[in-house]
Amino acid sequence: MAATQKGADASPMTIREVSRLSGLSEPTLRYYEKIGLIDPVDRDESSGHRRYSATAVETIEALGCLRATGVSVQDMRAYLRHLAEEDGSAGQLRELFRRNADRVAQEMERMRVQLRYLQLKADLWDTRERGDTAAERRAVEEIVPVVRELR
Template sequence: MPLTIQEMARRSGFSEPTLRYYEKIGLLGVVERDASSGHRRYDETVVARVEALACLRSSGVTVDGMRRYVELVDKGDGAAGELRELFDEHAAHLAAEIERLRVRQEYLVLKARMWDARDQGDRRAEAETVKRVEEILRRF
C-alpha cells in the first residue's frame, strides 16, 4: 500500500519539505498522486529510493552526490563500476572526516586534562599536557 508524505517523512527521517524538494529536483523519480485528492502516494519503488537516499544523506553524501547516485542507478548494471567509485570516494572522504574528529576529540580530552592539572596545582602535568596539545594543533 502506498505511503502518504507524512508516513514517508516518518519512515525516512526526511521532512516533508525535503521530500517535496527531492521530488522537484528529480531525485525520487515519478511520485504518483491520489486521483481524488492529488496527494502524493509513495509506491514501493519510490520508498526504496527514498530509503537509499536517507542512508546516503546520513553518511554525509551531498545532494550533488545523491544526484550522481540516482543517475548511475538509473543506468543499470552497466554503471556498477562508476557506482563503486562513487562509494569508494565517499568512504575515503568519510574516513578523513573521522580522523579529523578523532584529532578534535583528542584535543578536547587533553584540554580537560590540562585544566584538571591546573586545578590540582600540578604544573609539571600541565606543562606536559600543553606540549601534547601543541602537537595536536600542528595536526589540524
C-alpha cells in the same frame, strides 16, 4: 528494504509514513521531488496529498541511507543515473562509494584529532585546578602538536 517487503501491490504511502520510514524529513522529500532527485509523486485525487508507490519508497530509502552518510545531492543523482544504466555502471558505482568512504574516513580522522584536543584541554584544566604545575607543563607539551594538526 521495507518497501519491498510490503510487495509491489502495497498501498501507496503518505509523506508522513515515507518520512518516518526513510529518516528524511517531509520538507526534504518535497525538495528532492522539486529538484528532480525523485520522480514526481502521484497525488490523491480528492485531497491532493502525495501518495508514494512502493518503487518510489525504495528509491527514497536508498536516498535516506546516502544522505545519512553525507553523500552529496550530486552523487545521489549519479547513483540513481548509474542504477538506471543497463551495463557498465558497477565500476562507476564502486568509485562513487569508495570516494565517499574516503571522505568519511578523512572526517573521522579530523574528529579523532578534535576529540584528542578536547580531552587534552580538559586534562590541562584539571591540572590547573589541582595546582600541579609540573603536570600542567606536560599537558601543554602534549597539546601543542595536536593544535598543529587542527590547523
